[in-house]
Every structure is written in structure tokens, then in C-alpha cells.
Amino acid sequence: MLTKLVFEFLQSLSDIEIVGGLTLLSLLIGGIIMGVGVIIARTARLLFTKYYAPTLPQDSAKNFGKLIYFGIIILSFLVFTSTTGVDFSGLLVAGGIFGIVIGFATQSVVSNLISGIFLMIEKPVKQGDKIEIPGSDVSGTLLDISTFSVRIRKFDGTIIRIPNESFFTSNIRSLSSTPVRRSEAMVGIAYKEDIDAAISVLEKAIRNSLPFVLILPKPEFRINELADSSINIEILVWHPRDDWDQVGPKLLKVAKNAFDAAGIEIPFPQRVVWKSQE
């Protein structure tokens, strides 16, 4: 009795034509197919994220996850269209013309999309890397490379979004691709001071006060310039790549304190004016 009722209901749905051979029944079947497709896509992405993604780099895992999800959705849509029996060729022709119009109007969007794809293929940097874009004030941690843009968390805590095209065509300086980095500072001593003694003072101070400075390669001290008022010593020290903040900003303070403690003069610009006597 119930089966008969359901059958009659479905029969009535198949009689109701919406447009060009598309009946309410085929639309219902299509809806079920799409629904099942979405459930399968979500389950597949979940399983992938849980079991396989941890073994892949973060950005690759994210992109594969998207590929699986949208791949299954598109597949479901194709199954849906084939079951409805609707002829989409007319729609495709109209869509082609419409696509050209949209293409002209959305050049930058497409450009960002293509750049994003190239960024994912070339991988100049990866998620979590510390990067700097020379010539701009952008430096920070790369959060993600998405379809149209790149997000960077700057060192001041704010997040900046850069369109993929602009990021792809920029010079990118990676601060994370090597195990160590070098920091530099310049400090001047008076001409009356002993250069070797001053370097020895700096060496000891760096050894004692900056635990992140590498023993090897050794810190280097170069006489950079015999300047107007001072002998300028350039200090070059290596440290682990993620510990710039423990070394770079502290280097000058350590040098100044060490020179003060050792009685070594850091001169300031001076002019000696000789007054002639007739």
C-alpha cells in the first residue's frame, strides 16, 4: 500500500517538467546525488586530514585536501547532469560567450589564481617560513598561500594579505631556509684605543652575554672604516635562524656595556677649531 503511494508520488513528480526535459523527479535524484557527493567529499577530506596530511608539508596537505573535496563535488555534479538527461550544450555556448566577457572583467582575479597555482608548484617559500619582501615593509611569518592571496603575520602581530600576483612577482627573502643567520652591528672606538684589546673585550662580552651566538663559525670583527671621529668595527655573529631577536637587537647594547666596563671610549663627532694669532 505504502509502496504504491510512494510510486504514485514519484510518478507525479516525473510528470512535472520544470524546463527542457528537466523534471522534478530528476531534480530530486540529482539533489540526492549531490548530497551523497558532499558527504563522501567531506568524509574523504576528513580521512585524508587525519591519516595522510600529517606526513605531508602543511601547505601541500591543505591543497590536496581541497583537491580531493572539490574533485568529488565536481564528479558528483557530472553524475547529476548525466542522470537528468538535460542537454547543457546550449548553456555551454552561452557560458562561453559569457566567460569571455567575465574574463576581461576579472583579469586580475584570474592572474592571482594562475600566480597562486605557480606559487604552489614552485614553492619558493612554505607555510610557517619567516620571510621578507625587500623594498616593502613586509616581513613576518607566512601563514598560507590560498587561491587568490597570501597571508603573512608581520612581526608586530598584524596580518597582511598580499594578492598572489604581487607576491609571485616580488623578490622574496627567506629567513628560514638555512639553519643559521648572521647579524651585524657597527661600533666605533676612539683613535687612542688599542684595536686588539677592544676586539678582545667584545669577544668576551659576546661569549658571556649572548648565549645564542654560535661558537662556530666564530664571531668576526672587521675594521670597517677609519672614520672622521672613530675607528669603526663591524661585528658579525651567527645564530640559529629563529633566534634573531635574542641577538640582533642586543648586540649594540652588549658592545656599549662592554666598552664602558673596560673604559674604552666610544667617540662622538668632534670639531677642533684653531684660532690663529697674529
Add this chain to the structure above:
Amino acid sequence: MDLLQIKNMNEDTNSNYSDYGVYSIEDSLELLLPDTIIKIKKIGKNVFSYTRKDAEDNILEKTIPVSSSELTIELAPIRPLNYPARRTDYLYLDLDTPIFLSSGASAVVLVNCPIEIGVFIIHGGNKDSLDWFTCNHVDSRFCLYGNPESGTLCNYSQSKIVESIDSSTPFRNAVIEITLKNELSRGITVSKLVFPISEHSIYYKNSKAIVDSLNGTFKKKLTLEISDVDAVAIQTDWTKSPTYERIENVKHIDLGVD
């Protein structure tokens, strides 16, 4: 007692330092280590306070609620991987006297290896990390093995060749036995050893510590001369230290022969 006094007092003798081991505390405990004092005191019913003070007057304080009226801790040497920060699993031992190995020769040497100190709370058979520190701040530094583009960051330590496994300096270093074998067709001078210390266990007795042995073989791999290093567990009646840090799989690198 003032730390400066302790430092001066211990310059000639190590006899006043506490020992590694398990301590049960009912009321209070004071542990004396080089440049460091640890004080544990009962401050309430089933509550203890933990205070550590170093030579630069840096103080660390923690409150420890416990389920019984007694607190049991273990003071033990741990791997030297945490100071100044946990960045690498590799240790670079810079030998103060290089070892020459002629072709086909092998040698067994004992050398000093740095350690850090861990404090663990023991409850119901579990050992939880309460604190860690180093008694050798100035010498705990990083170095790079290889070039800046592709080298390996290591914890650096200068290392002396010693005569026996009891030759460690309490709370500053341990002794590691190293077996070196030269399978190359030429003699080599070994001046440094680079290996992942995270694969080695540490054992202690009183205030002395030893580390699992290391086998190093110098051999030819295709056209490259490499040194192949492996950790070897030792058989000893000394007490095995608990593990402080999370153990991760370390990618083995082929070390070149300079």
C-alpha cells in the same frame, strides 16, 4: 648560605655537592649544586614549594600540590639539549687533543660529554619533569657543523680525553666511551665528533654520570669519505636517568671527513 660562599668553598673540592638520586621530602630539602641551590619546603598540608637560585640570582619558584604528605623527587643528569633553547638533537664534541688513526686502526677513548640537570617528581611509578637547568651556562652554546646553507646546528662542547668512567665533573659533564675505527686507505686525525645525543641514555651514580657509548667508523661510501656513527647501549649497574625531553626520530646525516 650565600652562593658566592658556596662557589668559593667548592673551587677546591666537590665534596659538598649533593648527589644525584631519589629524595623523599617530608618537611624540607636543600640541594647544593655548582652555582645553584635548590630548596624544597613544605608550605601547607600536602603542598610544597620549589625554589631554584643560580649564581646570577635568577630565581625560579614553583608550588607543588601532592596527594600525600610526602614529596618524592629525583635529581638526575639529562641530555644537554635544552639550554639556551631546544633547537637541535646534535652534539659537537671538540676534542682538545685530536686523535690520529692510521689506516685500518681502531681506538677506544673516554671523553667528557656535557650534561644538564633534570628534577623529576615521582608519583605512582611515573616521573614528571619539574625543572631542568644547566650548571655550566657559559659553555652551553651552539655551533654549526658544515656550511651556513646546508650545515647542521649542534650543541657545542669542548671535550677532554679522560682516563676512567669516574672522571666526570659533577653536574657539569659525564663520560662517554667512543670506539673509532678507520676503514679508509689513509690515516686521519679526529678532532671533532658530531652525533645525535638524543639516541643516548645517561646513567648516574652518586654525583658521577656516564652516557651510552658511541661507535664511529670512517669509511668510503661511493667516492665520499664519511664517518658513520651509532649509539651503543651500555651494560651498567648505574641508575638510568629519566628522559626529560620528548624523543623524536632524528634524521641521520652522513658526516664528512675533513
